[in-house]
Amino acid sequence: MRSLFTLLLCSAFLGTARGEAALELHAPRTVHAGDAIAITSSGTGSGTFYLIGPGHVAKRPFRAGDTIQIASNELQSAGTYQAMACQEKECATATFYVAPSRGADLIFLVHPSRVPVAETKAISAVVVVLDRFQNLAVPPENVVFRATRKAMAVSSPTQETVNGVAWTRLNSGPNDGMVEISASVSQLSERRVVQQVAADPCNLRASAVKRDDRIVLQTDPVRDCRGNPVRDGTIVTFTKVDRLGRSTVDAPIKSGVARTEMGFGGPATVSVACGVVVGSDIRIGGAQ
Numbered sequence: 001m002r003s004l005f006t007l008l009l010c011s012a013f014l015g016t017a018r019g020e021a022a023l024e025l026h027a028p029r030t031v032h033a034g035d036a037i038a039i040t041s042s043g044t045g046s047g048t049f050y051l052i053g054p055g056h057v058a059k060r061p062f063r064a065g066d067t068i069q070i071a072s073n074e075l076q077s078a079g080t081y082q083a084m085a086c087q088e089k090e091c092a093t094a095t096f097y098v099a100p101s102r103g104a105d106l107i108f109l110v111h112p113s114r115v116p117v118a119e120t121k122a123i124s125a126v127v128v129v130l131d132r133f134q135n136l137a138v139p140p141e142n143v144v145f146r147a148t149r150k151a152m153a154v155s156s157p158t159q160e161t162v163n164g165v166a167w168t169r170l171n172s173g174p175n176d177g178m179v180e181i182s183a184s185v186s187q188l189s190e191r192r193v194v195q196q197v198a199a200d201p202c203n204l205r206a207s208a209v210k211r212d213d214r215i216v217l218q219t220d221p222v223r224d225c226r227g228n229p230v231r232d233g234t235i236v237t238f239t240k241v242d243r244l245g246r247s248t249v250d251a252p253i254k255s256g257v258a259r260t261e262m263g264f265g266g267p268a269t270v271s272v273a274c275g276v277v278v279g280s281d282i283r284i285g286g287a288q
Contacts, residue, residue: 023047023064025085025094032101033078033133039068039094047087053098054079078135100164103141104132108190110181116199117176117228121169123147123194127183129164136164141185148180149173149196161185172196176228198228204279206238206272210264215240215284217270218259229256234274242268 023043031037043064051058051070054077062068062085075081078100084093107128115122125145129137143166145156156168166183173179176198182191202225209216217238222230236258239248243266251260262270264284272279 023090023092025092027094027096030097034072036072037070050084053081076133100135100137101131103129103137105130106188106190108183110192114195115172117196118174119172122172123170126167138164144184146182198224198230201230201274201277204277208282215262215264219257221256236274239271240268
């Protein structure tokens with residue numbers, strides 16, 4: 001019995017030593033998105049190969065000992081991939097990481113689209129850098145933000161993206177009109193346009209003219225403290241107080257001024273306001 005057992009054990013050992021090598025896969029640890037790779041295998045016999053990655057699964061036959069080619073179009077999404085080779089009684093796996101490639105596209109966001117003049121850090125600009133397969137390009141990239149107002153351009157200091165993102169805050173200019181905000185990364189550039197509008201009115205003034213039983217009220221041209229015209233459509237509120245009580249009219253600015261008419265029934269005081277700005281009172285006597 002001992003001789004038979006020894007013979008069987010030696011036969012098993014010799015069969016293992018001579019023959020079937022263990023099934024194994026060997027893949028590079030890290031590759032870049034869009035790069036083709038080769039995965040080597042060892043062992044004997046045929047089986048099925050699987051590739052499992054973010055948004056992609058592939059299956060095909062393979063022969064152990066051959067090199068398995070992975071095409072570039074199978075490795076476009078960044079993330080962790082698992083290669084698996086299976087035969088009848090065993091499977092082998094290899095894990096590798098597909099890293100994003102260099103930046104090839106920009107997403108550029110600017111807020112708000114309309115901003116008052118002369119506001120500190122009033123404009124937010126954010127840039128997101130993507131590679132050519134729309135993966136977030138995490139390698140640091142140098143970004144320059146620029147604000148161009150008519151003949152003047154102001155650039156921010158160069159900054160690096162962090163995990164594919166960079167942002168800044170910009171001051172609005174002193175004058176109303178369009179300002180172009182751009183972000184540049186290497187040869188890539190994106191632009192957005194922000195409308196700068198007048199700030200709150202300054203030195204609000206109005207006049208009143210009595211015509212029979214009506215009062216014609218009109219503001220002087222409404223401007224901010226820097227002389228920029230307040231945009232049409234801004235509401236100016238006229239409030240009249242007389243013996244009958246208080247009455248109010250909201251009038252939009254048209255062509256730079258706001259105008260309205262109110263009934264006249266004796267001495268009255270009229271005030272004018274626009275937002276948080278209040279002008280001087282106008283007193284209208286009954287003998288006028």
